[in-house]
Each structure stands twice: as structure tokens, then as C-alpha cells.
Amino acid sequence: MAQSFPRPRGTRDLLPDDLVLIRHLERTARRVAETGGCVEVRPPLFEDTRLFARSLGDATDVVEKEMFTVPRRSESEQSGSEDSGGYTFRPEGTAGAARAYLEAGFPQRGPLQKWYYLGPMFRYERPQKGRERQFTQFGVEIFGAAGPLADAEVVEIALRFFEALGFGAELEVRVNSMGDPADRDRWRESLRGYFEPQLAERCSDCRDRFARNVFRLLDCKVERCRELSAGAPDLFAVMGEDARVHHEGFLDAMCALGRTVREDRGIVRGLDYYTRTVFEIHYPPLGARSALCGGGRYDGLVAELGGPATPAVGFAIGFTPTEIALAALELPSESELADLRGALAPEVWCVAVTEEERLPVLRLAQALRKAGRRAALDLRGKSVGAQMKEAGKSGAAWLAVLGPDERTSGALTLRSLAGEVEIPAALSADLDAALRAALKDPGSR
RNA sequence: GUGGGUGUAGCUCAGUCGGUUAGAGCACCAGUUUGUGGUACUGGGGGCCGCGGGUUCAAAUCCCGUCACCCACCCCA
Secondary structure (H helix, E strand, O other): OOOOOOOOOOOOOOOHHHHHHHHHHHHHHHHHHHHOOOEEOOOOOEEEHHHHHHHHOOOOHHHHHOOEEEOOOOHHHOOOOOOOOOEEEOOOOHHHHHHHHHHOOHHHHOOOEEEEEEEEEEOOOOOEOOEOOEEEEEEEEEEOOOOHHHHHHHHHHHHHHHHHOOOOOOOEEEEEEOOOHHHHHHHHHHHHHHHHHHHHHOOHHHHHHHHHOHHHHHHOOOHHHHHHHOOOOOHHHHOOHHHHHHHHHHHHHHHHOOOOEEEOOOOOOOOOOOEEEEEEEEOHHHHHHOEEEEEEEOOOHHHHOOOOOOOEEEEEEEHHHHHHHHHHHOOOOHHHHHHHHHOOOOOEEEEEOOHHHHHHHHHHHHHHHHOOOOEEEOOOOOOHHHHHHHHHHHOOOEEEEEOHHHHHHOOOOEEEOOOOOOOOHHHHHHHHHHHHHHHOOOOOO
16 A cells, blocks of 8 residues: 555545535535626636735735745746746635736726636645645635625625525624725724733734734634733724725625624634625534635725726635535435436446347447437446346446347347336337447448 | 644454464455345455564564654634
8 A cells, every 4th residue: 555656635536426525516606606696717726926925915824835836937938027936826716816807807898797716726734624735615706896785795695505505594694894904004003002012911823923913813712812802992993984884784785685694803804805894604513613604805906916996805615614514414415416426327237148249239338328328338248147236236227138139029128227117218219229229230340 | 833643455444462374344356146136155366564774583563763644733715
């Protein structure tokens, strides 16, 4: 078992059985996004490193030490002047979507865009449960809508994804507002002023974070730190009128949708681009690992990338945490996966009784496949009995035995491997045609 | 980056106070049987016991190192 070429750390091989669930997640995401009016986009899997440094914020851990970066090969590809930093495999989907939105000229030709994406993201960090170096995210981004209805619509789509998967009413939306940039600047300063005198009393993590991202001190889990944070200044105390009205509008819209949300001042997203609405979706029965979705508004991002001021709001859902949660809930039911699971097995297994029927059986399978049937046959020269066993184990629904008798009589019957006896009419017609094709002109070449 | 745990057959694991050719179940292959069909039975293939070094007459087993994976911290799009 000494593997010469082991799987790269933090990656998974998705084998046929694994893909049953994955494909169910994918189709659920597509259906929910598309019924919500979103269309799919597929930006490249890698981008200029500077895109991520600029959009996520270069002091974030993601940019500082978790990026899969490759150097460029030649000077001629250097688009910028000095050190471009090469290419980086996307650690998240929003930056690429915003770049594509801008590059395709949507600010001019159709500012309102409702997009979704689905695919692999890459993050070079130490794997652990629920965290991989290559993982899949489903995300929605709405560009060009400044009002709170867009925020509500985004949250609604995320909720419907989880509900479609079978999550119950315990789903919890936690919301907060980061205010506008000016509000954030004011708040950052007052937080610095509040926390600085108590740094000596706080944990070492807090001391580190103080300089890099003072907001994160608010959700430190150390007991003593939490006590010290209790009296910290509230953003809402310094937030401007516009952001406040927006937040109220967002809450009203959620209420109109019949959704209850929980205000949680501790929600402070880690990336720099968020403004105003931020939210997370949790499933409390899962305990500590209950966060399933994160998102919010990022009105400054498109402008940060060199475009016109463009409002935007979105979310991202990681498949891996969703899979863990589904497993804990024993979801989805087998019946929901029946079609995907069924596609792993043939419909008709074609058996050759003697060597004389090998080629006719090959043609039988071909004809059935042309008719759209999943047909299988033995490829390893097995005996009749072994073919039967293999057919049984394959999960095939029907057995078509082609032997000397059938060649003479020109009639073929299907036997059910499941116990039923009746041949469906549609299958019977396909079978007749297939048999004629199989027996036609057997020796010509 | 820090800490803990685990490495034996394709998979899940037994086996270690050091002692013959290293085991089971499942899976795989062949055969027998059940009326040519998932059963049952018989047989078979498959392991440098993660890797390297050390101790010893003798190492899967003890010691050192190393690598890999898992879990947690960190961080989280």
C-alpha cells in the first residue's frame, strides 16, 4: 500500500457512489438559483493574484498565506509593470465574478445582473474536518441593485437551497450591518480607542488581531475577552442614516417573506469588501459547526477593481459543511437520490449463452443503446452462469439472454432481475428492434 | 505555524510482555450448487506490517528519525 503517487493533501477523489450526493447538491443549487432568476457564470479557476489581494484585502489570512499561486513564465505575459505576483487559483468566487462583470461591460450594457456559480475553490491551508484544499462552493451574486430587496432576495435563495435539501424550520438567519465605509472607519477608530487600554489583559490572539483587524476582537471566544468586549462601542451608535435605513428595509423585506432573522452584532465577516448587510445561515442542531452559509453586501468592490460605483450583494455556500450537516440529519432520503443512484446500474444486461452469440450480443447492446437504454454485456469472456451473477450484482433491472434458441426463433424475452415479470411496453418495442439488429447479417465484414 | 492521534491485504480491522511460512470479514477471481439470476459452499490471487536507521540469535512488535494522513488550535470566502 506504499503509494508512489498519493493524492495531494486536502483533496478528494469523487467516485461514482460519492457523486450521487454531489450531483444532487449541484442540481438542487441550479434549480433554486434559476427559479430565483439567476443565471450561471463560469469565470476561470485562476486569476491574476493581484485581483484577490485587492478585493479580499492584503492583510487577510486568505491572501497572506492560503493562496495557491503559480509564477508566470515569460516577461511578455506580464501585463503590469513590476512584480505581478503571478496567477492564483481562486480562493472564493466573488472576486472573479466582479472582475468578469466589469470586463464584459455590464456596468454600461446591463447593470442589473443576477448570477450564480458552482465549482471548485482552492485554499492552501492545513486540512481538517470540513476543510479541504480543494472544495466546492455554490454562490449567488446580484450586481446593480442598491436597495434592501436585493439583500432579502439573496438570503431567500440561500434558505431555499437548504430547505430543498430537507433542512427543517430550525434554520436560523443571523444578520448584522457593517455600515458604510465612513461608518466603519469611525467605528474602527472608536474600537481601537476602547480596546487599546485592555490589551494587556486580553489573549495573545487578540493582541495580534488588534493591529490587523480590530473587528475580530469582538468575536473572540476566550471568556475573559468576551467580558472585556461587553462594553465595546456599537457600530449602530455611529452608523449613518443611509445605512441605518437600508438595514431597516432589509429587516422589513425579510419579514414580508415570512422569515424571522436574528440580529447578531458578533457577525463580522473576515474580508475587507463587505459593506452594510452581512449574514450567516446556521443550523443550530449541529452545534459548534452550525454555520452553513455566509454572505453580505459589497458595494465598494467593483469600484475597487476600477469600475464605476456598483452595488452588489451575494452569498457563498460550501458543499463540504453542507454534506456533513446532511449526514448528521440523515438526509437526503434514498428516494430523492433514486434517479441518480439508478443511473449507476444498467437497465438491460445482455447475456451470450455460447461463444456464437458474443457478436450478436454486442450488436444487441448497441441497438438498445441507440434506443436510449443503458445496456451492458460481458467483456471478459465469462461463462453463462458468471454473466448471470455479474448481471445480478450490477443492479441491472432486466436480463436479455441470447442463445441458439433465440437465434432460431427470432424471439427474445426479458427476465426481470427484481421479481416482476412484465416487460414494459416501451422496453419491449426497443427489444424487438434490437434483436432484429443483432441478428441481421451476422457474418458480413 | 502550534498541539494530539493513527499508519498491517483494495476496504474495515485483529495480531505487539520480541519467537515458525502475518490473520479475519467484506471485496475480487475460479469452480460447485440452487431450474441458466444477487444465496450457500469450496478453492484461489493479493501484504518489503508507511519509509529509513538502531538494539537483538531473532523486530509488524522495542528505540530513534522521517514521511503521510486524521483531529483540534489558528483562520474562514
